Amino acid sequence: MTLDCPTPHHEDEFVLLGHGAGGRLTAELLDRLVLPALDAGSGPLEDAALLPGRPDLVISTDSFVVSPLFFPGGDIGSLAVHGTINDLAMRGAWPLALSVSLIVEEGLSLTELRAVMESLGKAAQEAGVPVVTGDTKVVGRGAADRLFVNTTGIGERHELLRPSAALARPDDVVLLSGPIGLHGTTVLSTRENLGFATDIASDSRPLHRLVRSLAPLGEAVHVLRDPTRGGLAAALNEIARDSRVAVEIEESAVPVPQPVASACDLLGLDPLVVANEGCLVAFVAPEAAEPALAALRSRPEGESAVRIGQVLPDGPSGRVTLRTLVGAHRIVDMPLGEQLPRIC
Numbered sequence: 001m002t003l004d005c006p007t008p009h010h011e012d013e014f015v016l017l018g019h020g021a022g023g024r025l026t027a028e029l030l031d032r033l034v035l036p037a038l039d040a041g042s043g044p045l046e047d048a049a050l051l052p053g054r055p056d057l058v059i060s061t062d063s064f065v066v067s068p069l070f071f072p073g074g075d076i077g078s079l080a081v082h083g084t085i086n087d088l089a090m091r092g093a094w095p096l097a098l099s100v101s102l103i104v105e106e107g108l109s110l111t112e113l114r115a116v117m118e119s120l121g122k123a124a125q126e127a128g129v130p131v132v133t134g135d136t137k138v139v140g141r142g143a144a145d146r147l148f149v150n151t152t153g154i155g156e157r158h159e160l161l162r163p164s165a166a167l168a169r170p171d172d173v174v175l176l177s178g179p180i181g182l183h184g185t186t187v188l189s190t191r192e193n194l195g196f197a198t199d200i201a202s203d204s205r206p207l208h209r210l211v212r213s214l215a216p217l218g219e220a221v222h223v224l225r226d227p228t229r230g231g232l233a234a235a236l237n238e239i240a241r242d243s244r245v246a247v248e249i250e251e252s253a254v255p256v257p258q259p260v261a262s263a264c265d266l267l268g269l270d271p272l273v274v275a276n277e278g279c280l281v282a283f284v285a286p287e288a289a290e291p292a293l294a295a296l297r298s299r300p301e302g303e304s305a306v307r308i309g310q311v312l313p314d315g316p317s318g319r320v321t322l323r324t325l326v327g328a329h330r331i332v333d334m335p336l337g338e339q340l341p342r343i344c
């Protein structure tokens with residue numbers, strides 16, 4: 001005789017919002033369903049991929065479903081451009097061209113659509129990346145949440161830069177180009193009318209010029225990652241997993257703006273898992289740490305760059321730890337889902 005549990009296992013039967021959050025649920029969805037169906041093989045899941053037969057060219061695609069469409073410091077249009085450019089940059093690539101596809105819900109005002117498109121066009125122009133192709137679809141009322149934007153970017157790799165999430169090495173120094181938590185808390189505050197948006201704004205911006213400043217350091221730049229969904233915690237865990245190393249960061253060194261810290265304290269959020277859209281994490285060889293910091297600080301996007309940790313010479317493979325303000329250690333886990341859904 002067999003006994004069946006009367007409780008339905010909905011997490012095995014339906015897609016949850018957390019499956020799109022960039023944490024453990026996303027990884028499970030990819031590993032168990034998406035990647036096997038595509039026969040994608042094994043290896044690190046990078047922000048962008050090398051084109052088969054053309055290792056000098058990089059491609060990345062992304063879809064943006066942020067709610068609300070407009071927020072302090074940006075909107076879905078500029079965010080789509082910046083996010084795609086940054087994914088290319090994290091593989092050491094200079095963006096060459098973008099495609100933009102729109103899924104518009106019937107009833108969206110043309111005034112709002114025009115504002116989004118003007119912002120998108122301005123962001124692409126300021127980044128020096130042309131939009132060369134695209135598509136527009138309109139769906140019925142209730143079939144989408146006003147507007148979704150899909151972008152694809154093509155980039156050319158810098159001759160000297162070959163970063164990968166699998167290339168972190170023992171004794172590497174971990175650098176962060178700027179403060180964390182601004183984007184996620186701004187979007188949440190705007191969405192829920194919490195009032196924090198009067199003090200903070202999204203950090204959404206392109207990072208390709210910042211990455212170019214690191215090019216003279218060449219192969220000493222081992223890993224680049226922008227900590228978007230799942231925040232800094234997810235990015236560090238992905239790197240530790242793919243490189244099979246142990247990473248330790250210093251709580252005192254991680255820059256968390258006071259308005260972000262206050263918002264996270266009030267809402268019970270960990271700043272380490274809050275999304276960012278305008279900073280990067282770099283793992284560099286020890287001898288390159290100071291030149292890398294100087295290079296990052298030479299650009300406006302990296303003027304607040306700091307050293308936040310290191311790759312331990314030995315330690316449990318794939319583990320990320322935080323040395324707290326009182327000298328204790330705690331494990332920084334990969335987020336399960338997303339505390340702040342629909343932030344990009």
